[in-house]
Amino acid sequence: MDIADCYIKVRHRTEAICEPLQIEDYVVQPVVDVSPPKWHIGHTTWFFETFILKPYFAEYQEFDPNYNYVFNSYYETVGNRVIRTDRGNLSRPTVIDIKRYRKYVDDAMLNFIACGDISDDVKELLILGFNHEEQHQELLLTDIKFILGNNPLFPAYSKDYAAPKFHKTDAPFIKVDEGVYEIGSEGEGFSFDNELNRHKVYLNAFEISPDLVTNAEYLEFINDGGYHDFRHWHAAGWDWVNTNKAEAPMYWHNIEGEWHDYTYHGLQPVHMHDAVTHISYYEAYAYASWKGMRLPTEFEWEAAAKQFNWGLRWEWTESAYLPYPGFAKAPGAIGEYNGKFMVGQKVLRGASEVTSPNHSRITYRNFFQPELRWQFTGIRLAK
Numbered sequence: 001m002d003i004a005d006c007y008i009k010v011r012h013r014t015e016a017i018c019e020p021l022q023i024e025d026y027v028v029q030p031v032v033d034v035s036p037p038k039w040h041i042g043h044t045t046w047f048f049e050t051f052i053l054k055p056y057f058a059e060y061q062e063f064d065p066n067y068n069y070v071f072n073s074y075y076e077t078v079g080n081r082v083i084r085t086d087r088g089n090l091s092r093p094t095v096i097d098i099k100r101y102r103k104y105v106d107d108a109m110l111n112f113i114a115c116g117d118i119s120d121d122v123k124e125l126l127i128l129g130f131n132h133e134e135q136h137q138e139l140l141l142t143d144i145k146f147i148l149g150n151n152p153l154f155p156a157y158s159k160d161y162a163a164p165k166f167h168k169t170d171a172p173f174i175k176v177d178e179g180v181y182e183i184g185s186e187g188e189g190f191s192f193d194n195e196l197n198r199h200k201v202y203l204n205a206f207e208i209s210p211d212l213v214t215n216a217e218y219l220e221f222i223n224d225g226g227y228h229d230f231r232h233w234h235a236a237g238w239d240w241v242n243t244n245k246a247e248a249p250m251y252w253h254n255i256e257g258e259w260h261d262y263t264y265h266g267l268q269p270v271h272m273h274d275a276v277t278h279i280s281y282y283e284a285y286a287y288a289s290w291k292g293m294r295l296p297t298e299f300e301w302e303a304a305a306k307q308f309n310w311g312l313r314w315e316w317t318e319s320a321y322l323p324y325p326g327f328a329k330a331p332g333a334i335g336e337y338n339g340k341f342m343v344g345q346k347v348l349r350g351a352s353e354v355t356s357p358n359h360s361r362i363t364y365r366n367f368f369q370p371e372l373r374w375q376f377t378g379i380r381l382a383k
């Protein structure tokens with residue numbers, strides 16, 4: 001596929017995700033981590049405008065100079081911006097304005113690509129832009145789920161959404177020998193800077209489950225009083241449980257004694273054979289402790305991943321999000337993409353049912369704060 005086709009495809013997919021929304025759904029920001037859909041569609045457009053069109057396309061005329069303030073996410077290099085908590089307070093620009101902005105930038109981008117005079121550096125930025133938009137496609141889906149799933153009417157997102165089936169193998173734990181393993185991207189094809197450099201890690205012998213933990217298994221933890229037994233929790237996790245009165249995964253609701261789960265199809269009885277999801281790192285850790293096991297480190301996960309199925313849930317690991325040996329930030333604003341977040345977060349490995357197609361790989365490092373659970377997170381045990 002040539003670059004223009006890749007560009008069109010990635011931009012269309014974002015619009016297709018928004019297709020089932022009503023205009024009001026585009027605007028709200030129920031919590032700080034969840035951005036309004038209209039902000040995502042503006043911000044992904046701003047990314048191409050800011051990092052490609054303005055610096056590299058001489059004939060480009062900026063759509064609206066005020067949009068930099070509205071759609072810059074976190075790039076200090078690029079100037080001031082709306083504080084993150086205020087994204088949902090903006091009734092303007094309207095959804096129609098932002099769609100016009102998308103069209104304007106898309107036309108300019110396709111003209112720019114058609115000129116054919118694209119250096120390798122700009123090509124790299126384009127591919128980063130595609131991957132950036134794919135990351136926001138996943139955020140759009142999880143943010144939409146949060147917006148609708150926290151509405152008292154529990155509206156469905158789309159009847160057409162098809163959740164992939166989870167097949168438990170029930171096979172024994174996979175045994176992995178002690179030894180030195182190579183971790184990180186080999187540098188073939190696209191990777192984010194946080195997957196570099198490839199380096200050696202010594203691992204003790206370990207065992208890892210071929211399966212994700214199911215809802216039925218997680219319910220045993222709940223029914224055994226797991227949320228009321230401090231022994232399974234970190235101090236911060238125990239504070240989190242008590243402050244939030246947590247007693248189940250995020251979208252679970254106990255209705256007259258039966259657990260229900262908010263899904264893209266609306267509220268449904270919990271499907272016991274599905275992989276548990278929307279749990280915090282604290283909950284993943286507590287569940288593993290209750291089982292007398294632990295979570296894998298990100299290095300164990302990567303060393304073993306070819307031996308099990310992954311891709312349905314972002315799997316919490318025991319690893320802190322840190323730079324690999326030799327990690328280097330790119331010069332300029334793009335250097336702010338990953339490196340400045342390497343403090344106070346846990347690594348998640350794999351991918352999820354709402355990760356964009358072809359966006360996953362074994363070396364991919366996702367990362368979130370331990371209390372967050374609006375992504376499709378899950379648990380794989382190790383010992």
Ligand SMILES: [Fe+2]
Nearest residue numbers: 043073132136
């Ligand atoms: Fe972004």
